[in-house]
Amino acid sequence: MELNEEQYERIAQALDGRQVELTDEERQTMACIVRDEDWFGRTAHAAAPARAMGKAAASIRVALHGRTRIVRIIANVSAAAAIAAVLVLGIMMLIDLGRPVPVAPGSQGIPVAQLEKFIQPGEHQAPIKLLSMDLDRFEADVALMNMPESQASPVKNKLDSLENELDDFLLKNS
Amino acid sequence: MEEKPSAAAISQAQTGRAEGFEELLKRYGQRLFGYFLRATGSYHDAEDLLGEMTLRLVRQIKSYDDHGRFEPWLFRIAANLVRDRIRRRKANPTRLSLSAEDESGQSLADDLPDRPSDVADGLMAREMSHKLQQAMNELDETTRNMILLRHFGGLSFKEIADTFDCPLGTALAKVHRGLTTLKKRLEGHKQEIIAEMM
Structure with a gap:
């Protein structure tokens, strides 16, 4: 007997365990499929x-x-x-x-005194102090470049004297 | 066939513990081997694919969603492996070992349990197994796979329809016709075998 798509669908639902109303013909086909599946299971067994x-x-x-x-x-x-x-x-x-870190124009430099707080006194103190002075001078130069001429000369004088002090320091420690 | 997978084994496997995988292999190994053997018709391929399957399982177990049934998930991986193997075989055809011995000295018939107490039955079973394989190879690939996934994978017809992306009625119709064809062919062979043994 040949069933249509809808009939097969109902049988499939019944075989999957759903409650479905089946006709006698569908029930017969379902029983046949169950028998064929059992037969296949026995024949195809492969350990x-x-x-x-x-x-x-x-x-x-x-x-x-x-x-x-x-x-x-x-x-x-x-x-x-x-x-x-x-x-x-x-x-x-x-x-x-x-x-040495370049300092932006107009920003505050790190004063030597503040640097000394963070650096332990010891055998490298003199070169570090020199470096700090150098940094201050560099910063002052940058600031001077951006300053009007009238304000620049006292700063320049101060820088000159600082330079002299630095030269003296270098001479003493050489 | 409707044994429940152990949730503990699956979660152990998902955390990478060997005991979980060993439990899953114990539970599904025989069915997977049967599926591979019947799908490829080669003992050597079945053994090889079972090894490949375990590697896939280790790699993919984390992607298993606990809400779905485990068996369809597992046997879909197995079906993909078989499909790849068949494709490769078509690209590089080699001989099939249905009754002849393969490289490992095994044949499809060798896996059947020996029943020395009843030699005639044993020979009949072996011969039928061989003939079944021949008949299965003559089915179209989709029908063959549907029948195998239904039997070895324990898939419902709804799951088969989803796997093969076809209507529910079509899935059952294919399985039904496929089983009827196999049974008819084997009944004919059975008479021949009985006549030969007389």
């Missing part, structure tokens, strides 16, 4: 040999081990990259500390 199951179990262990290893490698690489980044940053900061 997996122990070797195949053993190989599959081994694949699981290999796959899991591989994943753990990959995760560990990624973690190690990430950690190494982070350490390298910190090192590079540190080196860059050290380089930057040793370089």
Whole structure:
């Protein structure tokens, strides 16, 4: 007997466990399908040999081990990259500390006294003081360049005297 | 066939624990092997695909949504593996091992349980298994896969229809006609085998 699409659909719903009203013809077909499925199940049975199951179990262990290893490698690489980044940053900061920072026109310079608060007195105190003086002078030069002529001469005088003091200091410590 | 998958095994597997995967393999390994064997007709391919399946399972288990049924999800992966294997085989045709021994010295018939107490029945079963495989290979790929996913994967007809993107009635009609064809072919072979054994 040949059923139409709708009839097959109702039978499929019934086979899937839904409550469906079936005609006698549909019920017969459903019973036939159930019998055929049972027959197929008995005929198509194929047991997996122990070797195949053993190989599959081994694949699981290999796959899991591989994943753990990959995760560990990624973690190690990430950690190494982070350490390298910190090192590079540190080196860059050290380089930057040793370089005089240009001061924007009009901004306040760091007075020597304030610098000395942060720097422990010791054997490098003299060169640091010199460096600070140098910075002050550089800042003053920049400020002078932006200053009207009338205000500039007292500052220039002050700078000249500072320069003299610096020369004296260098002579004493040479 | 309607055994419930262990939620604990699935969640263990999802956290990458070997016990979870081993439990899933214990529960579904036989059915997956049967599916691969009947879908490819090759013992060697079935063994190989079962190994590949476990690798896929390890990779994809996290994508399994707990709300859906596990079996359709699992057997869809298996069906994709079979489809890829068949495509590759079509691109590089090699011999099939239906009754002849393959590279590992196994044949399709070798997997059947030995029943030395009844040699005639054993021979009949082996021969029928071989003939079934031949008959299955003559079915179109969709029908064959529907029948196999229904039997080994325990898929409902609704799930089969969704998997093959076809109406529910069409899915059942294909399975019904496919099973009828197989049964007719095998009944004919059975008479021949009985006559040969007499």
